[in-house]
Amino acid sequence: MPHEIIFRTGGFMRDSWRLLPHLVSEGARIVGWSCVFGLRRALPGGPGDAELLRGYLLRLGPLYVKAGQVLGTQSGVLAGDTVEQFRSFFSDLPPMRRDQLRATLKRSGEGLFADFDEEPIAVGSVAQVHTARLVDGRRVAVKVVKTGVRERLAAASLILDALIRGAGLLVPAVRHYDLAGHFAALRPLLTGQCDLLAEQARQEAVAENFRNHPYVRVPRTIPAACREDLLVMEYVxxxxxxxxxxxxxxxxxxxxxxxxxxxxxxxxxxxxxxxxxxxxxxxxxxxxxxxxxxxxxxxxxxxxxxxxxxxxxxxxxxxxxxxxxxxxxxxxxxxxxxxxxxxxxxxxxxxxxxxxxxxxxxxxxxxxxxxxxxxxxxxxxxxxxxxxxxxxxxxxxxxxxxxxxxxxxxxxxxxxxxxxxSPYLSDDLRDTFERELRDRTPITGAARRDAARYLVAPTHFDRFVLPAAYPIVVAKASGSRLTDLDGNEYVDLSGGFGPHLLGYGHPVPAAAIRRAVDSGGVNALGSPAELTLARTLTAAFPATLAVLANSGTEAVQMAVRMARAHTGRQRVAKFEGHYHGFSDQGMVSSWFRYRGEANAPSPVANSAGAQHSVVDQTLVLQYGLDESLHRITDAAGDLACVIVEPMPSVTGGFDAGFLRRLAATCRAHGVLLVFDEVVTGFRVTYGGVQHLAGVTPDLTCLGKIIGGGLPCGAVVGRPDVVGVARSSGDPFLDVHSRAFVGGTMSGNSITAAAGAAVLGHLRDHPGIYTGLERKTAWLVGELRSHVAALGLSCEISGQRSLLGITFDYARPKLIRDRLAGSHTKANIALACYMRKHGVYLPELHTLMIGDAHTDADLELVGRAFAQSLAEMTQAGFFSFESTPPVPARSAP
Known part of the structure; x- marks a missing residue:
């Protein structure tokens, strides 16, 4: 504590010498007007306390006027007549002298304005606002810092800081409330109000956050006309x-x-x-x-x-x-x-x-x-x-x-x-949907409740963090349709979270699976199906070797281990908001919780039980920002690899230029680049996003589609890197220099047969991808037209069979901002409303269509979406008024 006081006192003294004339002036002002205030208060028949205090604060200067403005809002703390006195702070503050205004304009506004109205339209404690017209004819509002305010704020804040610290030594309540600490947090902002270039940047940041908001507007600034003591913005x-x-x-x-x-x-x-x-x-x-x-x-x-x-x-x-x-x-x-x-x-x-x-x-x-x-x-x-x-x-x-x-x-x-x-349904909404669904799905509901006695299913029944409100139990799946236990049929927009590009029960993988089962279904032994699948994969990614796994999560774990073994380095870099499976590494800063600055995120676990050392050693980057490339360069000596979703599932798009710069940076520093194409591999095109972007990573992780609907994963990549998983023939050398990535079920003949059959079908029928592009574009346009017709804040995105629906006015660039502010309740409710109209979509998840979806299916989806939006609008989901929305009751 003594050292802290000495340090702060040293800072006080340094500031004091610089501001000595202003400190003397402010000190004299405080003492003088305090005496006047005391005398006037003691005189009989003088003004009331509120009027006296207002005049006192007004004469002490901008820092104290700010306190008066706060007091002017506190009708619950001060008496009504007192509050009225302080409310006049908002409109009756004195402007600076005209000669001071002209001097500021001559110094900072030379050549900016065709005309300038010297009568202010608003006067604050620090600055005043005028209307003007730029030389290009635009009418603008101009904020001008009052002359002398900078010095007065700095001096007054320094004196007040010293007074509070001194009072803290004498008055226990000041210490107990840590008023010195609270004022220390406020002081930099109070004294920094006079830098209008900094304010312009803040205003633009807030304006960007509220862009497209239905009822909040922030005037846009004109950066080229702004100066340290002039802020020029659109006139409103x-x-x-x-x-x-x-x-x-x-x-x-x-x-x-x-x-x-x-x-x-x-x-x-x-x-x-x-x-x-x-x-x-x-x-x-x-x-x-x-x-x-x-x-x-x-x-x-x-x-x-x-x-x-x-x-x-x-x-x-x-x-x-x-x-x-x-x-x-x-x-x-x-x-x-x-x-x-x-x-x-x-x-x-x-x-x-x-x-x-x-x-x-x-x-x-x-x-x-x-x-x-x-x-x-x-x-x-x-x-x-x-x-x-x-x-x-x-x-x-x-x-x-x-x-x-x-x-x-x-x-x-x-x-x-x-x-x-909230990701949870409110009580009123839950009651409504309970009534809606009780009659439609009694058997499904009973099965779901019974399952809670013996099953934990984190992907569907007990979905982690973002619970499914009413998960279905599927009795039959065929083509693009699902049928639940109660016989209700739905057009499916989940695609099993990715694998079913051809649709459910497609004859090509079904026939391959039957043949493989008839042949005995082997695992932990080689089979022709395993060889065919590996050959097909490496043909899709030339000059590579393949190693098979049982899931996308396993593929990522294998790739990371091979990268460490190949480079001899330990650290891994990944991107914020990118999910690479449920491993400790894969979930770091993945999809719900984030930490640190946007351009330099810090790692944070997204699950209890994650190993802290793994989380803490992960370098977290931001997709699309060149600052990430600089951070890779700085950490390159310790980095084994950088893993990235080249087309993040949350955003549904990819930045080819950034991916090329990322590849070049990694290559320059001997850091391996790993693409996680578990979702996008063989979905967006034959192979994956890397073929669209023109970028070849060192390793590619695959899953979902390559199993033909059965559990499967794979890593394909440079032979010298994947080859580190192949035995050297020397057991002593293997332990020290080879990466073990084996699995009993990896490459089993049934899964491999199904996967090889599906990939062969996709390879031989390239028109499937053309059709998916057409269907996706049509569906996105159809859904957008219904949103526009109702004037709703809803973002519909999609390309190459992947779609997203988000009720949000904002269009943020970063994943951390995309997930914050989304109208979660509306997204959850949409899934329930759509189900009434014969469409199944997973709440809060990427939507997927496949080759089995017909034009009639998509038209049904469009009609269901329009009907659902109309019902949700009637129920008040998109109202921002004071009365909470009550969901409308509609017949099943």
């Missing part, structure tokens, strides 16, 4: 946030939309407005919300978002023991100190239960955190400063919401937000 008209009654939209709906926008910024974007007071919002006709002023923007890490979401998710489900533990993990500075007390845990669950149930009608985050922080303090801990900015944002935002709609039930609408993005 609207009703000021202080006057929501003039917006022409129900106040309760405006408040619900504002809350939804706040939650979206925090939990999905991790980039949120720290200062959401009314002066930073406009309302456009139709209830559209315009976000303004990004001088204060907070960021949350992937871990922060995960921890916050997991805490509130437990509260929504009223799992108080779990919620208490997650609260401590998320918010406590010293979680182990608090956890050591049983009394603490019991008290915390009581606080959570009360605030998240009985007091939700007048929810206050400040009240909740105040009570929780006092509990933590009694048990030797503090509220973490990691969320200081979020706490300020929430404090201000909830005050603004209460002004827009004093009756807003923040918690109820927050639950609606959670419900929309």
């Amino acid at each position: 008209r609207g009703v000021p946030g202080q006057d929501p009654g003039r917006a022409g939209h129900r106040r309760e709906d405006l408040a619900a939309r504002l809350l939804d926008a706040f939650n979206t910024m925090v939990y999905f974007h991790g980039l949120f407005h720290v200062d959401p007071h009314p002066g930073n919002f406009l309302f456009e006709p139709g209830g559209r919300i315009v976000l303004l002023d990004f001088g204060l923007v907070g960021r949350l890490s992937e871990d922060d978002k995960w921890n916050l979401s997991s805490f509130y998710f437990a509260c929504v489900r009223q799992e108080w023991e779990r919620a208490a533990d997650r609260f401590t993990t998320t918010f406590a500075q010293h979680p182990d100190r608090a956890r050591g007390s049983g009394e603490y845990h019991a008290e915390l669950t009581g606080i959570l239960r009360r605030h998240f149930t009985t007091e939700t009608g007048h929810w206050s985050t400040m009240s909740f955190l105040d009570e929780a922080s006092r509990l933590l303090r009694r048990h030797g801990s503090l509220i973490s400063t990691r969320f200081s900015l979020l706490a300020l944002s929430t404090l201000t935002g909830e005050g603004f919401l209460s002004q827009v709609d004093p009756q807003l039930d923040i918690w109820r609408n927050g639950r609606k937000f959670t419900d929309r993005f």
